[in-house]
Amino acid sequence: MRRRATRLLGHLGLATVCLLSVTASADSPSGVRVLIRDFMFSPMEVRTAVGSPVTWVNQDDEPHTVVSDTGLFRSGALDTGMAYTFTFDKPGTYHVICTIHPQMTATVIVE
Amino acid sequence: MTDDQALRGRRNALKCMAYGGAGTLFVLAGGVFTPIDLAVAADSKGPAAIGKPLFVQISDTHIGFAKDANPDVNGTLNRAIDLVNGMTDQPALVIHTGDITHLSKPEEFDLAQQYLSRLRTTELHTTPGEHDTADATVSEYFKRFGSASHNRGYYSFDHAGVHFISLTNVLNFKAGSLASLGDEQLAWVTEDLNARSSSTPIVVFAHMPLWTIYEPWGWGTGDAGQLMDQLRRFGSVTVLNGHIHQIVQKVEGNVTFHTARSTAYPQPVAGTAPGPGPLKVPADQLPAMLGVTSVSQLQHPRSLALSDATL
Numbered sequence: 001m002r003r004r005a006t007r008l009l010g011h012l013g014l015a016t017v018c019l020l021s022v023t024a025s026a027d028s029p030s031g032v033r034v035l036i037r038d039f040m041f042s043p044m045e046v047r048t049a050v051g052s053p054v055t056w057v058n059q060d061d062e063p064h065t066v067v068s069d070t071g072l073f074r075s076g077a078l079d080t081g082m083a084y085t086f087t088f089d090k091p092g093t094y095h096v097i098c099t100i101h102p103q104m105t106a107t108v109i110v111e
Numbered sequence: 112m113t114d115d116q117a118l119r120g121r122r123n124a125l126k127c128m129a130y131g132g133a134g135t136l137f138v139l140a141g142g143v144f145t146p147i148d149l150a151v152a153a154d155s156k157g158p159a160a161i162g163k164p165l166f167v168q169i170s171d172t173h174i175g176f177a178k179d180a181n182p183d184v185n186g187t188l189n190r191a192i193d194l195v196n197g198m199t200d201q202p203a204l205v206i207h208t209g210d211i212t213h214l215s216k217p218e219e220f221d222l223a224q225q226y227l228s229r230l231r232t233t234e235l236h237t238t239p240g241e242h243d244t245a246d247a248t249v250s251e252y253f254k255r256f257g258s259a260s261h262n263r264g265y266y267s268f269d270h271a272g273v274h275f276i277s278l279t280n281v282l283n284f285k286a287g288s289l290a291s292l293g294d295e296q297l298a299w300v301t302e303d304l305n306a307r308s309s310s311t312p313i314v315v316f317a318h319m320p321l322w323t324i325y326e327p328w329g330w331g332t333g334d335a336g337q338l339m340d341q342l343r344r345f346g347s348v349t350v351l352n353g354h355i356h357q358i359v360q361k362v363e364g365n366v367t368f369h370t371a372r373s374t375a376y377p378q379p380v381a382g383t384a385p386g387p388g389p390l391k392v393p394a395d396q397l398p399a400m401l402g403v404t405s406v407s408q409l410q411h412p413r414s415l416a417l418s419d420a421t422l
Contacts, residue, residue: 039386061178062388063214065245069286077214077245080178095286100241101386102284103329 036064041106048110053087064098166204167195168404170353171373174223175213180376180389188226191374191403196231205232208353209240209318215251240318241281265296267303274307278317280332289333290319297337304341312415316351322368325381330355349415369417372402
């Protein structure tokens, strides 16, 4: 349900994305947000708390995926403006890649 | 030489390797490939006089893409299909080197299948691109195109004395590295090639380039060297790829490497943009940057010749 809602938000486009950037911060209930832009995760490393969601938003013209290198989660293709959210339930360091462009990597540190 | 100069030199070299325009026909004689402008070849006796059309390669149809670089990918794929169907000497095979769809959606695959079924050629062979395996369950491609490989993604077949090998290098990604074939597939291909004589013409195809064209954009396959070691003993090897939406060729001994244009949209030359995204060009220039590749079989010597056509 959460995932569907996030995708819907993504479809609403840039206006929604800008709004999120104001409301979302590492401490807010909506969790951490990572932008995907110019074939990079930005920021490339984020810190979050157990139970707090991380949302990735694709702002490129090209689709990307958000995939855990251990198989923990896999977003499916995110077209322009689409978002994917995952909530980590265990502390640790997690590595993420885009399987369409595996040179794109990022790290999530869950405390 | 400064790093900057080295980079510029490399970019220029890569630019020189990229062929554009109407197309180039490659004829192998005495182990050396001779490029012939397609127009010149057609002016003399035509490609049919040089050899029998063996198969056509189409690539990167990206059904589902609808952005500025080409709002009508359905139309350009259908023009490519018309071009193939209109060939006077019909090739028996069509090889699609991946990225059939843009987002791996069921409806994109269904539409692509509907268009591809218009091809008059008797056999369609495919290999998945990373855009075809981007669904969360990596299942939509295999539901429709998995049977030839028993859902492994790699298989081989023979046609007219030529041995074809379809490989998959989009399922085994490791963070921050190039594409890879993986140990299991490499072991299979070694066994497959061991059963062939060195005089058998070999065609190998996969989606991502099987040689490193530009590492920062992931345009290469990390463990392709192990495959090349197996191919070196053969007298005629043609390696076909898609993925980079432009033609780049290389000849190494008896091995000819060839990447195909997309039927959907062009991509920038390596290193000339922040990333390998769709390249927007004026609408009147677009058809010259999209296309298909056809391969003819030459009887004397027994080898293969490539030619490219734009849309």
